[in-house]
Amino acid sequence: xxxxxxxxxxxxxxxxxxxxxxxxxxxxxxxxxxxxxxxxxxxxxxxxxxxxxxxxxxxxxxxxxxxxxxxxxxxxxxxxxxxxxxxxxxxxxxxxxxxxxxxxxxxxxxxxxxxxxxxxxxxxxxxxxxxxxxxxxxxxxxxxxxxxxxxxxxxxxxxxxxxxxxxxxxxxxxxxxxxxxxxxxxxxxxxxxxxxxxxxxxxxxxxxxxxxxxxxxxxxxxxxxxxxxxxxxxxxxxxxxxxxxxxxxxxxxxxxxxxxxxxxxxxxxxxxxxxxxxxxxxxxxxxxxxxxxxxxxxxxxxxxxxxxxxxxxxxxxxxxxxxxxxxxxxxxxxxxxxxxxxxxxxxxxxxxxxxxxxxxxxxxxxxxxxxxxxxxxxxxxxxxxxxxxxxxxxxxxxxxxxxxxxxxxxxxxxxxxxxxxxxxxxxxxxxxxxxxxxxxxxxxxxxxxxxxxxxxxxxxxxxxxxxxxxxxxxxxxxxxxxxxxxxxxxxxxxxxxxxxxxxxxxxxxxxxxxx
Amino acid sequence: xxxxxxxxxxxxxxxxxxxxxxxxxxxxxxxxxxxxxxxxxxxxxxxxxxxxxxxxxxxxxxxxxxxxxxxxxxxxxxxxxxxxxxxxxxxxxxxxxxxxxxxxxxxxxxxxxxxxxxxxxxxxxxxxxxxxxxxxxxxxxxxxxxxxxxxxxxxxxxxxxxxxxxxxxxx
Numbered sequence: 001x002x003x004x005x006x007x008x009x010x011x012x013x014x015x016x017x018x019x020x021x022x023x024x025x026x027x028x029x030x031x032x033x034x035x036x037x038x039x040x041x042x043x044x045x046x047x048x049x050x051x052x053x054x055x056x057x058x059x060x061x062x063x064x065x066x067x068x069x070x071x072x073x074x075x076x077x078x079x080x081x082x083x084x085x086x087x088x089x090x091x092x093x094x095x096x097x098x099x100x101x102x103x104x105x106x107x108x109x110x111x112x113x114x115x116x117x118x119x120x121x122x123x124x125x126x127x128x129x130x131x132x133x134x135x136x137x138x139x140x141x142x143x144x145x146x147x148x149x150x151x152x153x154x155x156x157x158x159x160x161x162x163x164x165x166x167x168x169x170x171x172x173x174x175x176x177x178x179x180x181x182x183x184x185x186x187x188x189x190x191x192x193x194x195x196x197x198x199x200x201x202x203x204x205x206x207x208x209x210x211x212x213x214x215x216x217x218x219x220x221x222x223x224x225x226x227x228x229x230x231x232x233x234x235x236x237x238x239x240x241x242x243x244x245x246x247x248x249x250x251x252x253x254x255x256x257x258x259x260x261x262x263x264x265x266x267x268x269x270x271x272x273x274x275x276x277x278x279x280x281x282x283x284x285x286x287x288x289x290x291x292x293x294x295x296x297x298x299x300x301x302x303x304x305x306x307x308x309x310x311x312x313x314x315x316x317x318x319x320x321x322x323x324x325x326x327x328x329x330x331x332x333x334x335x336x337x338x339x340x341x342x343x344x345x346x347x348x349x350x351x352x353x354x355x356x357x358x359x360x361x362x363x364x365x366x367x368x369x370x371x372x373x374x375x376x377x378x379x380x381x382x383x384x385x386x387x388x389x390x391x392x393x394x395x396x397x398x399x400x401x402x403x404x405x406x407x408x409x410x411x412x413x414x415x416x417x418x419x420x421x422x423x424x425x426x427x428x429x430x431x432x433x434x435x436x437x438x439x440x441x442x443x444x445x446x447x448x449x450x451x452x453x454x455x456x457x458x459x460x461x462x463x464x465x466x467x468x469x470x471x472x473x474x475x476x477x478x479x480x481x482x483x484x485x486x487x488x489x490x491x492x493x494x495x496x497x498x499x500x501x502x503x504x505x506x507x508x509x510x511x512x513x514x515x
Numbered sequence: 516x517x518x519x520x521x522x523x524x525x526x527x528x529x530x531x532x533x534x535x536x537x538x539x540x541x542x543x544x545x546x547x548x549x550x551x552x553x554x555x556x557x558x559x560x561x562x563x564x565x566x567x568x569x570x571x572x573x574x575x576x577x578x579x580x581x582x583x584x585x586x587x588x589x590x591x592x593x594x595x596x597x598x599x600x601x602x603x604x605x606x607x608x609x610x611x612x613x614x615x616x617x618x619x620x621x622x623x624x625x626x627x628x629x630x631x632x633x634x635x636x637x638x639x640x641x642x643x644x645x646x647x648x649x650x651x652x653x654x655x656x657x658x659x660x661x662x663x664x665x666x667x668x669x670x671x672x673x674x675x676x677x678x679x680x681x682x683x684x685x686x
Contacts, residue, residue, distance in 0.1 A: 123610030123647055130646050137646035143613040165615050168594035170562045170575050173612055194611045195566045198647035214641055220570025220666065264576070277519060283580035284529060290577070301570065303665065340518050511568045514609075 014236035018069030043092035153179035172510035219512035225454030232450030233463035246310030310436030355502030369457015376401035381453035478512030561599035566609030606636035
């Protein structure tokens with residue numbers, strides 16, 4: 001991105017992929033975002049921090065990405081209670097909820113029209129901001145109930161269906177408010193943040209060398225992606241080099257995480273389409289994979305496997321043959337199951353034209369990750385900024401443009417096959433050597449970025465070191481932030497019973513966006 | 516259709532005689548037998564995610580796969596607490612979910628059992644208690660059995676469910 005037209009200058013930033021930081025005045029934020037959008041950039045994350053301990057007010061950061069890399073726009077708000085920054089949600093619609101959360105948590109106010117709370121849900125007094133450094137929680141604060149202003153649709157025959165936060169299946173909690181006529185959805189509004197656990201505040205009470213464990217529990221199904229992104233950010237701050245073998249083993253874990261989740265989703269999508277056979281078959285394959293994980297990595301989901309400086313344990317040679325054989329077998333079975341799915345008229349009738357997000361809409365709304373690749377958006381960090389070992393592995397870029405449930409199923413099948421190939425290649429060709437190196441000194445007050453293409457999409461971690469091995473601020477960012485609002489569009493005109501299928505086809509994280 | 520039948524026949528029944536880890540297969544079979552004997556009928560479970568990272572839910576899902584085959588034991592996950600004998604609750608309980616959890620508990624008919632799942636459900640885990648979490652499940656509703664682990668394995672979950680219905684601590 002080139003901001004020189006606005007007279008802005010960029011400084012380099014510690015990051016796993018090319019990144020710059022660009023200080024902007026509060027009046028320049030909106031023009032800078034508009035310029036970036038014209039240059040093809042999309043928004044990755046927006047968050048704020050309390051800077052009063054360093055003589056400032058608040059800092060709002062907007063993380064953007066284009067083909068050249070990342071740029072962090074930094075807006076300093078001098079006096080925290082009163083200053084406001086410009087609303088960027090007209091340029092990047094996905095920023096809306098992030099701006100609302102930034103106010104709830106830090107008190108950094110935005111000029112946006114929508115001033116409803118997002119992260120706040122009556123769990124603490126509305127005029128207290130948890131991520132301010134002088135915030136102190138009181139045991140007297142009882143859980144409360146908010147009176148959220150949902151948008152209403154009125155008219156003949158329009159009625160409302162409220163679902164959640166406790167859902168009918170084994171799913172994370174969230175609230176969905178449907179406005180429907182008959183069975184047809186006119187409008188859906190999501191109310192998330194039920195699983196807000198204060199993760200960002202919790203980071204600030206941890207040693208920076210331990211933060212990867214918490215990062216690995218932001219969203220349990222993406223533990224490898226988060227731990228790796230956190231480790232990248234920390235290693236960038238410290239300027240630490242990670243042994244090549246460790247990077248290959250991290251990629252092995254990341255691809256196995258992708259395989260496990262895709263297997264689970266392909267089964268669940270069959271089940272939600274009324275084809276329980278698919279769930280039985282794919283959940284069996286997933287269980288096989290998890291058991292191999294337990295044998296080879298000591299944990300079924302490889303939690304705490306990625307650590308700063310490398311990985312926690314080496315892959316023993318005795319597992320290589322079994323992993324290769326299993327990858328071949330799963331590929332063979334998945335391919336047979338794909339033919340069954342493709343030829344099953346009843347299933348295809350549910351999948352096709354259901355929950356469609358056309359490529360133009362996906363681009364406009366900032367859809368990201370796996371779901372975006374099903375709507376013609378060809379972005380994949382592993383291909384766009386291939387750091388080791390992806391530069392050697394050359395993963396195939398998977399893109400479909402149907403934008404419906406069928407396309408999101410197709411992307412999963414293709415990515416499953418490709419990740420199984422990557423797993424085989426990695427275990428057969430990984431270089432030897434150490435799997436962990438010391439990270440070294442961690443200079444305080446430095447910002448580092450990590451960004452990893454998890455199975456759901458790009459997982460970003462912005463980490464700022466504090467003095468004495470502490471964490472001054474850590475913002476882990478899930479791709480679900482960008483994709484949740486798109487589901488509100490994807491369901492319009494569909495029937496209510498198709499919502500579970502559409503929702504599952506995105507399979508977004510609640511915990512990852514609620515934090 | 517032929518292809519589906521062929522795939523089903525080829526897969527066979529994997530529930531009992533399955534490969535390694537062998538000791539686990541025996542344990543699962545023994546647990547299944549004891550669940551059936553203790554219960555003598557169906558057990559219905561309402562799962563409540565009260566704020567978890569979703570890791571525990573992955574393992575609760577796994578209980579339904581053909582290896583653990585929890586439905587084959589007559590244990591069924593139901594859509595409403597009003598249909599449930601047992602609540603399987605993951606944590607830490609977020610402030611924002613505390614009221615919903617309490618209401619779910621109140622809506623479950625007596626006699627009811629509660630199994631708290633995971634390190635976070637048992638003692639708050641890595642998230643602990645803070646401005647946004649009230650920590651362990653037992654801080655909000657009465658708990659009969661706790662199943663620690665991050666996340667607990669499907670076998671540990673089966674043990675916990677068995678302990679709850681037989682009124683004993685897990686062995």
